[in-house]
Amino acid sequence: MKRFLPVCIIVFVLFSCSSVEKYNEKITTPHTVEALRSDIDHLYSQLKKNHPKLYQYISKSDLEFKFDSLKKSINTPLTSRAFYKKLAPVVAQVRQGHIALGSVSKQYKRKELKALNKKKFEFYDLEFDYLNDKLWVTNTRGYDSTLIGSELLKIEEDSTSNLVKTFKTRFASDGYNKTLYNSYVGKVFARLYFKEFGYKDSLKVVFKHADSIFSRTLKRVEKEKKKDTLKTDSLKVIKPKKRTPEERKDNRIANKKKRKYNRNHGFISKYDGYTRTFKFLDTSSTAVGYMKIKSFSNGNFKKFYEESFKKLDSAKTKNLIIDLRDNGGGRIAEISYLYGFLTNKKFKLIEESEVTNRLPYFNYLLANDMPVSLKVISTLFSPFIVTHNLIKTHKKNGKYYYKLRFAKEQNPHDLNYDEHIYVLINGNSFSASSLLSTHLKATNRAVFVGEETGGAYNGCVAGIYKVYKMPESQLKIRMGLMQIETPYKQEPDGYGILPDYEVLPVINFEDPTNDNQLNWVLQDIKKRKDN
Structure with a gap:
C-alpha cells in the first residue's frame, strides 16, 4: 500500500501533463x-x-x-x-x-500555473465604460490612477472602434434590445479581448487624455507581496506585542462581526467591495433610502434585506431608491425574497417553466463537460433525481413544464415597504434583475429611471444550464434549460423594461461620485416634496 500511493501520484501527474499537451x-x-x-x-x-x-x-x-x-x-x-x-x-x-x-485558451502544467499565479497582467487592472462611441478608463485598481478619464484608442494594431464592433457580434441581449451592447462591451472589454486573442504577455496600448496621445506597454508583472509590518530591515525583527486575554477576546468578536457583515453584504475580495449595500442619503430636507445591488449572486441576502427594511421602517423613510444598474442577475430565490418587501399583496413570482423533456436536471448533470466524479454521483442518486423530476414536471398542450417553488403564490413580508420607490436601470440590468423590474413595472409599484434593461420584460431561458463541449474544436456552449417568466407580458415581445424617465449616463471623471442619474432622482424627490 505504501508503494502503491506514490505510483498512483506519479501516474496521475504524467497523465495530466500528457492531457495538457494533447489539448x-x-x-x-x-x-x-x-x-x-x-x-x-x-x-x-x-x-x-x-x-x-x-x-x-x-x-x-x-x-x-x-x-x-x-x-x-x-x-x-x-x-x-x-x-x-x-x-x-x-x-x-x-x-x-x-x-x-466560449472560446479556447491554452492549458498549463502545474509548475507553469504556479509561476503564472505569481504574476498579474496590468491590462486586467483597467476597468472601462463604453459611452458616446468611446471606450473610457474608469478605474485602474491601483495600477496608475492618472489613466482614469483616458480614452483607449488602440491595442497593438487594432483600433478600439473596430474591436468594439467585432466584440458586439460575439454575444446577444434578450430579443431585439440594443442598450445591452454598449453597456456590456465596456464592462467586460478585457474579458472579450482575451476570448478573441488569447493569452498575452504584453500589449501596446494607445490612450488619449485631453489633447495628449500616448502609449503604454502593459505587461505581466510580479504581484506585490504583502508587506511584513514586523520587519524594519533585514537584520532587526520586531516581535509582535503580546495581547492580553481581553484584547484577544475583543479581536475575536470584531473579526466575527466583520465576517458576518461580509457574508450579509456579499463581499467580493477581488474588488474589495460588496455585492449589496444600503445607506441613507441626506438630502437636507428628508432621508432617502438607497439600496445598491450589483448582483443577486452571493452572500446571506435574507439578513441583509431584513436589516435594511427594518432601518427603513424605523426611520419612516418616504422614498427608497433601488439601484439595479449593471446588475447581471443571479438567484431567483433572492429576488423573490426582496420582492416580498416591496409589495403588500400576495404574488406569484414566476409561471411554471417550459422545458424540453421531463428530466431537465439530468440534461444538466450528465452534460458531456461535467466532471466524471459528478456524473458518478448523479448516477448513484439517479432514482431520486428521476423521481423528483417526474413529480415536478407535467405535460400541457404538447409542451413540458417544470414547477419551481417560486411558481407558487407567496405572501408579502410583514415589514413590507409601502412608500415611494425609484428603480435605476441600464443595459446591463439583466436576467433576474429584469424579472424583478417586470413585477415592479407591471404593478406600477416603482418609477423607473435610466435606460431600457438588457434583459427582456417577457422573461428569459435560464434557471439551470447545460454546457456542451464540441468534440472536434473543444469549444463550449452554455444554454439555459428553463423558460423563466413572470405572469406579466408586454407587446411587442423581445424588449426590456423601459424607463419612465430616460436619463442617459454621463461620466464625470473630476468627481466620480457625481452620478447624474441618481441626481435626477434626488431632484425629483425634492420637486415632489415641494409640490
Missing part, C-alpha cells in the same frame, strides 16, 4: 472542414434538443439558413479560435442572452 495541440492544429461542419451540426442539434425557446426571436427557417451558410463558408481548415470567430456571430443571432459560446 493544446488539438486546439492549435487546424481542424478539417468535415470535422468543423460536424461540430456545427452537433451544436445545432443540442440547441434544438435542450432550448425551449430557440425560435422565439428568429424563425426556424432563418436560423437553419444561417447555420447552413456557415457550414458552406468553411472551406479551409481552421484552428479552434478561428472557428470560434466564425461561429459566435451565428449563435448570437438566436438573440437569447443566456446562450454563451
Whole structure:
C-alpha cells in the first residue's frame, strides 16, 4: 500500500501533463472542414434538443439558413479560435442572452500555473465604460490612477472602434434590445479581448487624455507581496506585542462581526467591495433610502434585506431608491425574497417553466463537460433525481413544464415597504434583475429611471444550464434549460423594461461620485416634496 500511493501520484501527474499537451495541440492544429461542419451540426442539434425557446426571436427557417451558410463558408481548415470567430456571430443571432459560446485558451502544467499565479497582467487592472462611441478608463485598481478619464484608442494594431464592433457580434441581449451592447462591451472589454486573442504577455496600448496621445506597454508583472509590518530591515525583527486575554477576546468578536457583515453584504475580495449595500442619503430636507445591488449572486441576502427594511421602517423613510444598474442577475430565490418587501399583496413570482423533456436536471448533470466524479454521483442518486423530476414536471398542450417553488403564490413580508420607490436601470440590468423590474413595472409599484434593461420584460431561458463541449474544436456552449417568466407580458415581445424617465449616463471623471442619474432622482424627490 505504501508503494502503491506514490505510483498512483506519479501516474496521475504524467497523465495530466500528457492531457495538457494533447489539448493544446488539438486546439492549435487546424481542424478539417468535415470535422468543423460536424461540430456545427452537433451544436445545432443540442440547441434544438435542450432550448425551449430557440425560435422565439428568429424563425426556424432563418436560423437553419444561417447555420447552413456557415457550414458552406468553411472551406479551409481552421484552428479552434478561428472557428470560434466564425461561429459566435451565428449563435448570437438566436438573440437569447443566456446562450454563451466560449472560446479556447491554452492549458498549463502545474509548475507553469504556479509561476503564472505569481504574476498579474496590468491590462486586467483597467476597468472601462463604453459611452458616446468611446471606450473610457474608469478605474485602474491601483495600477496608475492618472489613466482614469483616458480614452483607449488602440491595442497593438487594432483600433478600439473596430474591436468594439467585432466584440458586439460575439454575444446577444434578450430579443431585439440594443442598450445591452454598449453597456456590456465596456464592462467586460478585457474579458472579450482575451476570448478573441488569447493569452498575452504584453500589449501596446494607445490612450488619449485631453489633447495628449500616448502609449503604454502593459505587461505581466510580479504581484506585490504583502508587506511584513514586523520587519524594519533585514537584520532587526520586531516581535509582535503580546495581547492580553481581553484584547484577544475583543479581536475575536470584531473579526466575527466583520465576517458576518461580509457574508450579509456579499463581499467580493477581488474588488474589495460588496455585492449589496444600503445607506441613507441626506438630502437636507428628508432621508432617502438607497439600496445598491450589483448582483443577486452571493452572500446571506435574507439578513441583509431584513436589516435594511427594518432601518427603513424605523426611520419612516418616504422614498427608497433601488439601484439595479449593471446588475447581471443571479438567484431567483433572492429576488423573490426582496420582492416580498416591496409589495403588500400576495404574488406569484414566476409561471411554471417550459422545458424540453421531463428530466431537465439530468440534461444538466450528465452534460458531456461535467466532471466524471459528478456524473458518478448523479448516477448513484439517479432514482431520486428521476423521481423528483417526474413529480415536478407535467405535460400541457404538447409542451413540458417544470414547477419551481417560486411558481407558487407567496405572501408579502410583514415589514413590507409601502412608500415611494425609484428603480435605476441600464443595459446591463439583466436576467433576474429584469424579472424583478417586470413585477415592479407591471404593478406600477416603482418609477423607473435610466435606460431600457438588457434583459427582456417577457422573461428569459435560464434557471439551470447545460454546457456542451464540441468534440472536434473543444469549444463550449452554455444554454439555459428553463423558460423563466413572470405572469406579466408586454407587446411587442423581445424588449426590456423601459424607463419612465430616460436619463442617459454621463461620466464625470473630476468627481466620480457625481452620478447624474441618481441626481435626477434626488431632484425629483425634492420637486415632489415641494409640490
